[in-house]
Amino acid sequence: MRRTGTMVGVGLLAASLLAGCSSGASDGKTRITIGLFGNFGYQQLFEEYEKAHPDIDITDRTASYSDHHKNLAAHLATNNGAADIEAVDVGYINQFKANPNQFTELKSDIKDRWLDWKWEASLSKDGKQIGYGTDIGGLAICYRRDLFEAAGLPSDRDQVSALWPTWEQFMATGKEFAAKAPAGAKFFDGGPTVLNAIVGQAPTGYYDKSDKIVVGDNADIRKGWDLVAQGVADGLSAGLLHSTPQWNTGFKQGQFATLACPAWMMAKIKDQAPDTAGKWDLAAVPGGGGNWGGSYLTVPKQGKNVDKAVELATWLTAPEQQGKVFANAGLLPSTPSLYSEQSVATKQDAFFNNAPVGRVFTDAARAFKPQYQGPKAGDVQTEIGNAMQRVEQGKQSPDESWTQFVRDVTR
Amino acid sequence: MKTDWRERRHRWDIRYAPYAYIAPYFLLFSVFGLFPLLYTAWVSMQDRNLLDGDAATFIGLDNYVELLTADPYFWNAMGNTLSLWLLTTVPQILFALGIAQLLNRRLRGRTFFRMGVLLPNITSVAAVTIVFAQLFGRDFGLINWALELFGAGRIDWQAGTASSHTAIAAMVVWRWTGYHALIFLASMQAIPTSVYEAARLDGANGWQQFWRITVPMLRPQIIFSTVIATAGNMRLLAEPLLFNPGAGAETGGSDRQFQTAALYLYEHGFKKFDFGYASAIAWLLVIATVLITGLSYLAARRIRTD
Numbered sequence: 001m002r003r004t005g006t007m008v009g010v011g012l013l014a015a016s017l018l019a020g021c022s023s024g025a026s027d028g029k030t031r032i033t034i035g036l037f038g039n040f041g042y043q044q045l046f047e048e049y050e051k052a053h054p055d056i057d058i059t060d061r062t063a064s065y066s067d068h069h070k071n072l073a074a075h076l077a078t079n080n081g082a083a084d085i086e087a088v089d090v091g092y093i094n095q096f097k098a099n100p101n102q103f104t105e106l107k108s109d110i111k112d113r114w115l116d117w118k119w120e121a122s123l124s125k126d127g128k129q130i131g132y133g134t135d136i137g138g139l140a141i142c143y144r145r146d147l148f149e150a151a152g153l154p155s156d157r158d159q160v161s162a163l164w165p166t167w168e169q170f171m172a173t174g175k176e177f178a179a180k181a182p183a184g185a186k187f188f189d190g191g192p193t194v195l196n197a198i199v200g201q202a203p204t205g206y207y208d209k210s211d212k213i214v215v216g217d218n219a220d221i222r223k224g225w226d227l228v229a230q231g232v233a234d235g236l237s238a239g240l241l242h243s244t245p246q247w248n249t250g251f252k253q254g255q256f257a258t259l260a261c262p263a264w265m266m267a268k269i270k271d272q273a274p275d276t277a278g279k280w281d282l283a284a285v286p287g288g289g290g291n292w293g294g295s296y297l298t299v300p301k302q303g304k305n306v307d308k309a310v311e312l313a314t315w316l317t318a319p320e321q322q323g324k325v326f327a328n329a330g331l332l333p334s335t336p337s338l339y340s341e342q343s344v345a346t347k348q349d350a351f352f353n354n355a356p357v358g359r360v361f362t363d364a365a366r367a368f369k370p371q372y373q374g375p376k377a378g379d380v381q382t383e384i385g386n387a388m389q390r391v392e393q394g395k396q397s398p399d400e401s402w403t404q405f406v407r408d409v410t411r
Numbered sequence: 412m413k414t415d416w417r418e419r420r421h422r423w424d425i426r427y428a429p430y431a432y433i434a435p436y437f438l439l440f441s442v443f444g445l446f447p448l449l450y451t452a453w454v455s456m457q458d459r460n461l462l463d464g465d466a467a468t469f470i471g472l473d474n475y476v477e478l479l480t481a482d483p484y485f486w487n488a489m490g491n492t493l494s495l496w497l498l499t500t501v502p503q504i505l506f507a508l509g510i511a512q513l514l515n516r517r518l519r520g521r522t523f524f525r526m527g528v529l530l531p532n533i534t535s536v537a538a539v540t541i542v543f544a545q546l547f548g549r550d551f552g553l554i555n556w557a558l559e560l561f562g563a564g565r566i567d568w569q570a571g572t573a574s575s576h577t578a579i580a581a582m583v584v585w586r587w588t589g590y591h592a593l594i595f596l597a598s599m600q601a602i603p604t605s606v607y608e609a610a611r612l613d614g615a616n617g618w619q620q621f622w623r624i625t626v627p628m629l630r631p632q633i634i635f636s637t638v639i640a641t642a643g644n645m646r647l648l649a650e651p652l653l654f655n656p657g658a659g660a661e662t663g664g665s666d667r668q669f670q671t672a673a674l675y676l677y678e679h680g681f682k683k684f685d686f687g688y689a690s691a692i693a694w695l696l697v698i699a700t701v702l703i704t705g706l707s708y709l710a711a712r713r714i715r716t717d
Contacts, residue, residue, distance in 0.1 A: 393570035394570075
């Protein structure tokens, strides 16, 4: 027995070494690798593409959000190991486009497919396009119908939307909810999530157009900060930081009744808490319109099949394919020609009580006024999230925490 | 002539073959150890973006000057590293001694227990950390549930400095105690029984035998374990990183309350892409590790037989 064990071990080792050596598919096909994070809704598209192109074999590898971007950075730095196509989130696109030479420049003749701001956000300072847009994060509010009913609030989505044209009214609704809320349920998931949505709506974000960090003097963001901090003080927050395991558990346990919901968040809710199907619904976001997140497909220069990779990336991000992704995964297209198309505009989602996701999100995307993102907007977002968490954890007063945040990001 | 040639070859063999035998190690070390060290030292004297090595500029010791004189978060990270070093290394050695002593007795299923203590060490550190992060969860963690059962309040483990250090130290201690215990156990079995018999005749009880005979006789192993544990705990990364996963994982908590030096390095190198600065942190960490290891070596050496 022991000997067979060793033999199997040696065999596995040899096999893995061999696998490590052989690059490219052995059956004469060209293998295109694609590095993703989270859920892009591409699986069916890959099969479709492979059927139409018998010489192509698509292999995808998916990692978590931060692992994916850090691996990509390491692979670009060492000029080795990147996939033929690499997805990049808008939170990281500025850091990557600062070094456009790492990426294949993509053609600009199809620029009209995308929303202007989506196109410009991945354009380098010297005018090179490093990535074609996939989805955008049009904003809405996801809410739990059952918890709203239990707290004596209306649960119909139009009535709910009418409760909060502004964030002040959103917080006021929160207080009403808290007065009669079921045990263990708070109004929103955590301060950082709400704050991200509010920041995303401001005309100016963390940076001005000359790449200077101006958040310290940004009255809109400070107003949002004070509002959310007050909400936290009023006990409206479940104190969970988004994208953490505790937050994931919060979905299953029904710890919060509302959630700032970019379109991609809906796929996340379905993944995290399949049991809550039908309990969720979708209302308009206070303040009207907004964007949080969204991604790009880039083609690193170091790849061996750059031309075929560009072809695939172009195909995946074309309006037709974005429409299919919206249909099966709910990611909001970045190509506005789809917004007026019947299949998109009238789409409903059964998980969210047949909410008209097509209408809600395309309205949000149309109402969105683009905001300039500076070079390290992602880092600043992390810091403001930390700052709000310090308030939630009772470590600092809102003023102290804000002062430390501004000092940290301008240092 | 022929014998002369043979003889000469024999002499060469004796003289040079040992170098050939140890050469593989030194070759590997110079490629995977020495070269990266020196290269890191070179990068640490540059203002260099991770993605754009060509645009790097030489700035001498500026990174070091900034770290040592103008970066409070570097000192914060160093402080956390020292605190975690103490909280992990000391209990680890003490628990390991205790467990080794227990395993040294005649027990039923001795081999089972001896192998069992090593199990935490061979499980994946990521899996361990994720499980522990669940145990230490604020709302649904098992530990808070138990605390509440006994009337103590809930603790937001990630929020506080002391609480987060305790939780992280628990993961490390759980993982490494068994490993050290086995090393201690092996040498305990080499202590001649006659020494204990003599002590018993002189009227020494079990406790006295343990502290006056066992521990002093284990001195070389305790020194070894202290040095190994120190070197490992000074570069603690995975535990604090995975204790608080999510977009802000690199900062080690909302106020960097459990950001270790290695995590600070990681933040600068792979989140902010500041390769030069991260390399300077790496070298300062090397220096600190050598210093602390030296100190703990001196401390462990003070164990003596009377």
